[in-house]
Amino acid sequence: MSVECKRTAPIGVFDSGVGGLTVVREMIRQLPDENIVYFGDTARVPYGSKSQNTIIRFSEQIIRFLKKKQVKAIVIACNTASALALDAVRDEFDVPILGVVTPGARAAVEATRNRKVGVVGTDATVQSGVYTKIIHGMNPEITVIEKACPLFVPLVEEGFKEHKVTQEIIDYYLDSIKKTDIDAMILGCTHYPLLRSKIRAYMGEKIQIVNPAYETAMDLKKLLEERDMVNDGIKEPHSRYEFFVSDAAEKFRHFANTVMPFDISTTNVVNIEEY
């Protein structure tokens, strides 16, 4: 691929479903000139309760699909896939691949004053212990307290964000972590920023809530600059954003239009198992 080709080529982004759109939203804010191809694995969502082998196989299929779209870089906008599959797929494919875990960990390391950091995420992410490992790689003196909150995803997906049971489940999951003296907490699942205001209200103003999406977009920007891959072409309208899913395109589009800063007109279904 020529350098010119690479510059105008899109960024590939994928997630188990809709959650990764919170990362895309941040990428559009920080990198408005880049083209984006998004894939949401809605036929096999959620990833958070599944095993490492399965998450790696699913990620490989999606990366093969995105490579066919000639992407110049890939962002795994899913904490579970970043935690369980990034190391494996990085060695396997000849395209730069970024996850959300390292950027999120770095932001928390910079945010904490008392060296006590909390992490909330899916079962799979928390059981992997990847956030603790990466934070300790940056500063071994930081104490990391991780907590799985598996019901947050279905509550968001089923539209229970404003229902009182969501507050009760937030209280239930976060009670033990609130009783520690952490001063920074990573939202280690791309769905959780959609509950941010409620989580912030429960945890209190003294705890800095870290959303890895912002830092991930920053890292991507840096990577594109370092490799001379920034798109300096003319900015085009929103058709430059392409959305693919493995199932239920209409439901995805409806949800996406509540998260994104503009309306998505079309979403295409891909049989991802063929890749």
Place this chain on the structure above:
Amino acid sequence: MSVECKRTAPIGVFDSGVGGLTVVREMIRQLPDENIVYFGDTARVPYGSKSQNTIIRFSEQIIRFLKKKQVKAIVIACNTASALALDAVRDEFDVPILGVVTPGARAAVEATRNRKVGVVGTDATVQSGVYTKIIHGMNPEITVIEKACPLFVPLVEEGFKEHKVTQEIIDYYLDSIKKTDIDAMILGCTHYPLLRSKIRAYMGEKIQIVNPAYETAMDLKKLLEERDMVNDGIKEPHSRYEFFVSDAAEKFRHFANTVMPFDISTTNVVNIEEY
């Protein structure tokens, strides 16, 4: 396949995950001499939020796998797959296939006195309208009120059965259906029998709760008798029950041992996308 072969051949049973074990439990009770091969699609669970095309493709793959196990009949122990895929796969494969919807519908038609029946199930099952269609095929004068309860599955899967939020979500979902004057209600998802006592307590004694598992096992027994396929061989120990999943065998086994009348010693992982 010879008649003798068919008699001792196992029954294939599948579900999106663990829910179908409530049907297996009933089959073991009513057909203790039959061998069973169970497949739980734990890599792609849940089905209830996915589209018909996807559910049909997943069901076809599983049936191809079960046919390799030489099953003499197949039970789709998943309401969503029974509602969305049964008609398609019945025409496609040369093995008798039973779903749980028709047996459940018949039980409700027999149970109701005032001709008003409720159905609770996943989004996909309720949106398909299949319960209403089948009940009306049996008796067009019955009024059917369907209600989707998508959070019941994650609440059961995440071990929140005894948590107070489960009661609140039961109240939330069932409030409108309780205010009608139905006198029978179908638990139209194989996970829901695991919440049966709470649902019964909320709905009250006047409403008969129908669990399609019982009727499905009865239908299977009848089918085996009609086709002269009853296993009249010697009863063997529990090794005659084989369990396969597409992911996370250990988690499945742990859950299964809380549902089944005996301990499952091994569960094997199958890459179902290859079928």
